[in-house]
Amino acid sequence: MAEIQQQGGGDEGGKKRAKKGSTKVDMTPMVDLGFLLLTFFVMTTTLAKPQIMEINMPVKPKERDQQNELKASNAMTVLLGSDNRIFYYKGLHQPAEGIIPQLEESNWSAKGIRQTLLTETRANPKLVVLIKADETSSYKNLVDILDEMSITGTQKYAIVELDNADAGLLRNAEKGGAQ
Amino acid sequence: MPKVKVHRTSPSLDMTPMVDLAFLLVTFFMLISKFAPEEVLVVDTPSATTEIKAPDANVITISIGNDERVFFGVDDKNTKLRLIDKISEKYGVAFTQQEKDVFASLASFGVPIAQLKSYLALKPEDQKKVNQPGIPIDSTRNELGDWVQLARYSNPQSVVAIKGDQTAKFPVAERVIAILQDKNVNRFNLVTDMEAKPRNL
Numbered sequence: 484m485a486e487i488q489q490q491g492g493g494d495e496g497g498k499k500r501a502k503k504g505s506t507k508v509d510m511t512p513m514v515d516l517g518f519l520l521l522t523f524f525v526m527t528t529t530l531a532k533p534q535i536m537e538i539n540m541p542v543k544p545k546e547r548d549q550q551n552e553l554k555a556s557n558a559m560t561v562l563l564g565s566d567n568r569i570f571y572y573k574g575l576h577q578p579a580e581g582i583i584p585q586l587e588e589s590n591w592s593a594k595g596i597r598q599t600l601l602t603e604t605r606a607n608p609k610l611v612v613l614i615k616a617d618e619t620s621s622y623k624n625l626v627d628i629l630d631e632m633s634i635t636g637t638q639k640y641a642i643v644e645l646d647n648a649d650a651g652l653l654r655n656a657e658k659g660g661a662q
Numbered sequence: 663m664p665k666v667k668v669h670r671t672s673p674s675l676d677m678t679p680m681v682d683l684a685f686l687l688v689t690f691f692m693l694i695s696k697f698a699p700e701e702v703l704v705v706d707t708p709s710a711t712t713e714i715k716a717p718d719a720n721v722i723t724i725s726i727g728n729d730e731r732v733f734f735g736v737d738d739k740n741t742k743l744r745l746i747d748k749i750s751e752k753y754g755v756a757f758t759q760q761e762k763d764v765f766a767s768l769a770s771f772g773v774p775i776a777q778l779k780s781y782l783a784l785k786p787e788d789q790k791k792v793n794q795p796g797i798p799i800d801s802t803r804n805e806l807g808d809w810v811q812l813a814r815y816s817n818p819q820s821v822v823a824i825k826g827d828q829t830a831k832f833p834v835a836e837r838v839i840a841i842l843q844d845k846n847v848n849r850f851n852l853v854t855d856m857e858a859k860p861r862n863l
Contacts, residue, residue, distance in 0.1 A: 510681075514677070514681050514684070517681065517684050517685050517688055518684055520688045520692075521684055521687050521688045521691065524688060524691030524692055524695055525687075525691055527695060528691050528694065528695035533707070533716045533825075533853045533854070533855070534710065534712050534713065534714060534715065534716065534853070534854050534855065534856050535712065535714050535715070535716045535717075535823060535851040535852065535853055535854065536710050536712040536714070536851060536852040536853075536854050537712075537714060537849070537850075537851055538849070538850055538851070538852060539848060539849050540839065540842075540843050540848045540849075540850075541848065542846075542848055543843055543844075563832070593860060597860075616832045616836070617832070618831065618832060618833045619831075619832075620831075620832045621828065621829055621830060621831060621832060622708065622726065622826040622827065622828065622829075622830040622831070622832060622834075622835045623708040623828040623829065624832070625832060625835060626708040626710055626826075626852055626854060627708065627710070629710070629852070630710040630711055630712070630854075630857075633710075633711065633712065634711060634859070634860060642839075644836075
């Protein structure tokens with residue numbers, strides 16, 4: 484295997500002898516090719532299949548009154564802003580009734596929104612988290628917040644459209660720095 | 663005095679086990695490797711801790727690039743052949759058999775239906791040079807909705823996966839999700855990268 488075949492040393496004497504063919508075949512080129520293929524397949528193969536995250540969106544309600552009212556005590560809203568900033572407030576935002584919540588800023592670290600979600604869901608298992616993403620936020624933020632939901636085991640959450648009232652709150656908080 | 667014989671070891675060593683192993687590995691990688699189809703749109707997916715693997719077959723992939731372009735792809739060849747027939751029926755564009763075959767070989771594409779025929783007529787090397795504008799998703803020309811709906815008619819078992827780029831803006835993703843909901847696709851998947859699950863919460 485893969486050794487150099489020694490040449491000659493045979494018929495100096497001029498005697499006619501039946502030539503014995505060597506049983507060894509030079510396999511070096513084959514082995515070269517083998518390793519070439521090995522390298523090729525190792526480099527091109529994609530072992531890891533992509534992961535997926537399952538999402539179920541609610542079926543679009545046919546009529547408005549089929550939707551359930553959410554109690555303010557069970558509500559928590561997470562707002563996704565620009566530059567990966569994240570804000571949240573507890574309760575509902577009802578400007579018509581003069582209820583304007585205080586926004587609090589959080590962050591994406593383990594001590595940030597994750598901790599908040601954990602304590603809140605432990606305190607109130609009925610909590611429904613409303614995720615409202617601003618148009619300046621990125622798709623990554625959406626995936627991240629959904630991921631936080633699965634990490635913290637929050638069962639009830641919904642992706643809700645950001646309305647004008649909340650958008651105004653978010654703008655103010657982004658400008659002035661939230662308390 | 664007897665001559666001291668230097669014991670010469672042969673410089674060749676037996677490489678048989680190593681070569682055996684090499685070929686074993688070659689065989690292994692040949693069998694398990696599945697060639698990733700060439701990506702027209704490069705998408706850098708965000709990472710998440712989910713541990714669900716993507717399904718093997720019957721996936722409708724909607725890719726969102728960082729430049730807000732939306733691409734559409736179906737993995738199954740037969741589904742694509744049925745899909746192109748339905749599209750040509752709905753939009754009144756006739757495709758030749760050759761164009762259908764080219765369509766069936768596409769992994770994903772991002773051209774409006776009006777330009778699809780001329781795109782399919784191009785040679786493969788020219789197709790790569792075309793700067794695809796993405797599939798129209800606005801409400802006046804909601805072609806993505808039709809693609810998704812007809813692809814699901816062509817293969818009812820298919821699942822929808824959204825493969826978005828990290829830096830893609832949220833409104834595009836929101837629009838795609840709204841289109842899916844509009845077509846009664848309320849269960850779909852987001853393609854993500856792997857990330858370690860945090861311990862001790």
